[in-house]
Amino acid sequence: MSKIEKQKINILYLEDDIIVRDSVQRMLELLVSNVFVATNGLEALEVMHDNSKKIDIIVSDIKMPKMDGLEFLEQLKSEHTIIPVILVTAFNDFKYLIKAIELKVDKFIQKPVNMKRLREDISVLIQTIMRKKELDKKRVQLEQYKKAISLSNFIIEIDTKGEINTISTHPSNYFEEKINMMLTLTNIKEIFSQQFFEEIFESINNFEVFNSNAVINMLGEKFIVNVTAFPSEIEEHNIYSISLILKDLTHILKEKDKTIKKLYTDSNTGLPNKQALFKEMNEKKGQITLLLVQIDDFEKYKHVYGHKISDIILKESAKELLLYCPDKKERIIYKLDSEIFAISILKNEISDIEKVTSLANNIIEHMDKYVVSFDNISIDITVSIGASGKGKNDLLIEALIALDYANTNKKKFQCFKLLIGIEEKYNENIMMQQKIKKAFVNDCVIPYYQPIVDKNKKIVKYEALARIKDPDCMEKIITPFFFLDIIKSSKHNEKFTKTMIKTALNDMKKLNCGVSINLSFEDIINPAISTYLEEVLNSNQEFPITIELLENESIKDIKQTIDFCNQMKNHGAQIAIDDFGSGYSNYEYFFDIPIDIIKIDGSITKRIDDYKGYALLESIVTFAKKLNLKIVVEFVEDEHVFEKLKTLDIEMFQGYFISAPQSLENIIAGN
Numbered sequence: 029m030s031k032i033e034k035q036k037i038n039i040l041y042l043e044d045d046i047i048v049r050d051s052v053q054r055m056l057e058l059l060v061s062n063v064f065v066a067t068n069g070l071e072a073l074e075v076m077h078d079n080s081k082k083i084d085i086i087v088s089d090i091k092m093p094k095m096d097g098l099e100f101l102e103q104l105k106s107e108h109t110i111i112p113v114i115l116v117t118a119f120n121d122f123k124y125l126i127k128a129i130e131l132k133v134d135k136f137i138q139k140p141v142n143m144k145r146l147r148e149d150i151s152v153l154i155q156t157i158m159r160k161k162e163l164d165k166k167r168v169q170l171e172q173y174k175k176a177i178s179l180s181n182f183i184i185e186i187d188t189k190g191e192i193n194t195i196s197t198h199p200s201n202y203f204e205e206k207i208n209m210m211l212t213l214t215n216i217k218e219i220f221s222q223q224f225f226e227e228i229f230e231s232i233n234n235f236e237v238f239n240s241n242a243v244i245n246m247l248g249e250k251f252i253v254n255v256t257a258f259p260s261e262i263e264e265h266n267i268y269s270i271s272l273i274l275k276d277l278t279h280i281l282k283e284k285d286k287t288i289k290k291l292y293t294d295s296n297t298g299l300p301n302k303q304a305l306f307k308e309m310n311e312k313k314g315q316i317t318l319l320l321v322q323i324d325d326f327e328k329y330k331h332v333y334g335h336k337i338s339d340i341i342l343k344e345s346a347k348e349l350l351l352y353c354p355d356k357k358e359r360i361i362y363k364l365d366s367e368i369f370a371i372s373i374l375k376n377e378i379s380d381i382e383k384v385t386s387l388a389n390n391i392i393e394h395m396d397k398y399v400v401s402f403d404n405i406s407i408d409i410t411v412s413i414g415a416s417g418k419g420k421n422d423l424l425i426e427a428l429i430a431l432d433y434a435n436t437n438k439k440k441f442q443c444f445k446l447l448i449g450i451e452e453k454y455n456e457n458i459m460m461q462q463k464i465k466k467a468f469v470n471d472c473v474i475p476y477y478q479p480i481v482d483k484n485k486k487i488v489k490y491e492a493l494a495r496i497k498d499p500d501c502m503e504k505i506i507t508p509f510f511f512l513d514i515i516k517s518s519k520h521n522e523k524f525t526k527t528m529i530k531t532a533l534n535d536m537k538k539l540n541c542g543v544s545i546n547l548s549f550e551d552i553i554n555p556a557i558s559t560y561l562e563e564v565l566n567s568n569q570e571f572p573i574t575i576e577l578l579e580n581e582s583i584k585d586i587k588q589t590i591d592f593c594n595q596m597k598n599h600g601a602q603i604a605i606d607d608f609g610s611g612y613s614n615y616e617y618f619f620d621i622p623i624d625i626i627k628i629d630g631s632i633t634k635r636i637d638d639y640k641g642y643a644l645l646e647s648i649v650t651f652a653k654k655l656n657l658k659i660v661v662e663f664v665e666d667e668h669v670f671e672k673l674k675t676l677d678i679e680m681f682q683g684y685f686i687s688a689p690q691s692l693e694n695i696i697a698g699n
Contacts (some may be wrong), residue, residue, distance in 0.1 A: 035154050038062040038079065042072050042088035042097055043116070048141065055143055059150060069095025073103060083111055084157050085150065090117040101131045112153050115139055182274040187258065188267060190216040190225060218273065219244040228257045232270055235259060241277065252277045264539075291555060294363035295588075296339045297346040302550075305370055306466060306519055307360045309423055312374070317384055317417035318429045319371040321391060322435070324410045326367030335586040337402070342367070343407060344400045352391055365550065370427070375417065381443055387414045416444040419553050425457065425517050448636070463506070466499035468520065468652045473527045476689035477539065480660055480682045483674050489542040489574065491682065492532035493689045494524075516550065525551050526560055532572065533564050535692050542572035544604065552577075552592045565599040574625065576606040586620060593622050604660070609648065618655060626652055630663025633683075636672055649676050 037060040043049035044067045056063045064079060067074035069092060076083060088097040095103075101113060115128050118139035128136065135149045145417070177183065183196040192213055201336040217225055224242050231238035243250055254275040262270030292304040309316070323329075323345055330338040346361070349369055353359040362370040373387075395411045416423050416429025426444040433450065434442035444450075446566045467473050475492035482488055496511055498504035515524050532543045551557045565573060573594055577589070593603045604625035628648060635641025645661075652659050664670050664683030673681060 034059065035158060035159060036060060036061045037084045037154050038064065038082045039082045039085045039087060039150070040064045040066065040072060040075055040079075042066045042069065042086070042100065044068060044089065044092045046088075047334065048139075052087070052141060052143075052146070054152070055147060059147065059154065060085075068092040069097065069100030069103070071342070072100050076104070080200060085153050086111050086113045087146075087150070088113065088114065088115060092432075098127050098131065101128075101133070105131060107466065112157065114149055114153070139385060177273060180275070182272075184216065184272040184274065185217050186272060187228070188270070192216060193269065195238070198248070221236055224255075228255070228270075228272075232259055232267060235262075235267075239499075249577050252281055268382065297343050297363045299346055299361055299363040299369075301362065302364045305364065305372065308360065308372055314370075315375055316423070317373045317375055318415065318423045318427045319373070319384070319388060319391075320364070320414045320431045321369040321371065321395075322412045322414075322431055323367040324412055329407065333405070333407075337405070340402055341407060341409070345369070345395070345398075348395060348398055349391070350392075352387070368431075370424075381417075381445060384415050384417060384443060385441065388415060388443075390482045392440050409514065412439070413441045414444070415441070422461075428517055429453075429457075457514055461513055461518065463496065463499055464511055464515060464518075464520060467496045468523060468527075470497075470499050472497035472499050472502075473524060474691070475529075475532050475535070475690055477535075477543070477695060478689040479687050480544070480680050480688050482680060487541060488680055489544060489572070490539055490695075491544040491576070492528060492535075492546070494528055494546075495689075517549065521548075521550060522554055522556055525554075525557050529557075529561060529564060536571045536573075538692060538696060540571075542574065544574035544576050546576045546578070548578065549589075553588055558592060558595065561596065562599055565596070565601055572600065572602060573600070574602045574604050576627065578606050590620050590622075595596065598624055607662075609644070623657060625640050625658045625660060627660040627662055627682075630683075633661055633663040633665075633673075637671055646676060650677060653677075 038514055039056050039060050039062070041049070041053060041056060043052065043065075048065075049065065053063055053065055062082070064075045066075055072086075072088070073095075086098065086101075087537055097115060097117075104111070113131075113133045114135040114137060115133045116137045116139060125136075134153065137146055137149065163222040174183075181196075185193040185195075185585070187193060192215060195213070197329040198390075213219065220228075220242060223242075226260070228238050239255070241252060241254050245251075254277055256273040256275075259267045259269070260271040261267070292300055292307070294301045309318075326338070326341070329341055342363070346363065346369065349361050349371070350449050353361045353371065356523065358374050360372045362372070373384075392411055392413060395409050398409050400407045400409055412431060412434050414427045414429070414434055416426035416430055430442040430444040430447065433447060434440065474495055474497060476495045477490035478493060479487045479537065480489050480491060494508050494512065498506055498554055515521055529545055532545050536543055539558075547557075561575075575593075577593075597603060602623055602624040604627055605621075605623055606624045606627045607629040609629040626648070628645065632641060632645050636645060649659060658680065659678050660680040660682055661673050661678050662682050664673065664681045664685045666685050669683075670681060670685055
């Protein structure tokens with residue numbers, strides 16, 4: 029017989045003959061990890077009591093002093109100890125054999141001991157014991173699995189007719205107050221539809237595990253559960269019992285719905301946001317009329333009173349506008365960018381121009397009388413409205429064109445359909461939209477790079493500036509003036525921004541230095557873009573990356589901007605305020621936003637030869653130095669401006685004197 033691997037088995041060996049005992053003991057120690065030896069039954073009992081949970085096999089002689097082998101085994105039986113026994117005996121007495129059989133001895137070996145036979149018998153017992161131990165281990169694991177599952181799930185045992193045999197009664201968090209109702213069920217069909225019941229049994233009859241989600245009704249309340257079903261009692265290919273594991277997904281899915289709702293909700297007003305409007309326009313294409321309501325002079329309120337008061341103005345204005353949306357199915361109000369609200373109206377409720385105009389005028393008249401009051405401050409609110417019900421191409425763009433026309437022409441309301449002479453401009457927009465779409469398909473959205481240099485004209489980094497290769501004429505390059513506003517007002521903005529980020533960061537290795545990328549406020553609040561930016565920042569640590577925020581556009585929600593900037597800085601990016609000095613520069617930003625760089629707007633650079641312009645630039649530089657901020661001056665158009673700026677101890681310069689924006693290919697070629 030081949031050599032048996034030494035097993036973790038404990039044997040108790042009883043033998044009073046020292047010669048036989050030593051010989052057998054040595055053989056046993058080759059087979060198992062531990063051999064305990066006793067010279068009689070009394071010694072063996074002491075060993076058993078000390079090692080009651082360790083002894084796996086007993087090998088015993090019969091005739092021994094003080095207590096023989098059979099008496100020892102009888103004592104074990106009285107203590108309900110069941111252990112496999114091999115009895116070694118020189119007796120052929122029938123009485124001994126009968127007694128041994130009554131004590132359920134497993135094997136008999138005649139003296140003198142045949143070592144080969146003893147070894148084989150013990151090997152067989154070892155294999156049996158090891159299998160039992162493995163089964164016991166699996167049984168314990170199975171019990172633990174069942175216990176763990178039952179703590180967070182309902183386990184129901186049913187027959188093939190759906191009649192309930194048992195229900196687990198100790199889940200910790202399942203259906204909560206509905207548990208008592210579950211315990212009163214008699215048939216699973218009381219909570220499952222007939223169709224779902226049949227689907228379960230179709231899988232069960234094929235001896236397959238069934239898994240699917242289902243909606244169940246209990247006491248008028250709906251729950252979403254995951255159902256796993258499998259045959260639990262099978263005999264001769266007949267199924268007699270089925271186990272169902274029910275896991276409540278209601279809370280998880282509700283939390284998921286809440287998270288999704290947040291992505292489609294404006295955090296300040298609680299209204300649906302721009303993404304929600306896009307969703308409705310896609311679902312109800314051609315079925316709605318859209319009104320854009322803009323709070324007049326809102327940017328002035330924001331600069332005078334700050335962001336906190338501005339948010340209050342928006343929140344209170346939203347409440348007033350909701351008065352014109354009594355039926356949320358027919359009319360829905362949205363909060364779009366900055367000071368603009370949108371009201372979508374189903375066309376079966378209001379469709380003709382006169383009714384749209386009447387509604388718009390009612391809103392205008394109501395808001396003209398409305399005053400927002402807080403902290404002894406009163407602000408008179410007025411609004412302008414642009415509307416579109418045509419929806420020939422993009423309903424939102426049409427309404428924006430109408431609103432822009434109203435603002436430009438000092439009108440309170442304009443309907444797109446009534447605009448005369450706007451079609452040509454609108455057609456240009458449509459053509460540009462088509463070019464933009466083709467550009468994405470043909471990878472024609474590209475960055476041009478303009479270098480940012482130090483005093484010695486050494487390149488520090490490049491700013492990535494968006495361009496489009498005209499898909500109909502690849503040699504022609506389209507600048508942002510013609511396409512950027514259209515992209516921002518469309519559903520392409522996210523894809524556009526991701527394309528610019530990806531391409532610019534991939535080009536850094538070829539440029540052999542860092543890059544600056546521009547982000548709008550829409551980009552900041554878009555979770556998809558911020559998540560994507562985090563991913564690419566984590567994979568691009570070779571060169572520094574700067575994120576430029578437009579001072580006159582991006583910083584509309586100070587809290588979201590702060591959160592975004594901190595998040596990006598944690599991933600190694602630098603933050604720059606672009607176009608600083610344009611419009612109403614708000615120094616409040618420097619208190620809260622983690623800024624590294626300010627880029628001085630070209631409108632100030634152009635006035636450097638003017639005393640006031642130079643003084644303003646000098647004061648900004650002094651201010652920035654005290655805050656340890658680096659400065660980039662834009663619009664450096666000639667050597668005279670460059671040399672004069674250098675006297676102000678400015679670190680970085682950008683403009684056509686240094687270089688016009690160029691393609692990556694031209695830069696690499698050294699042009």
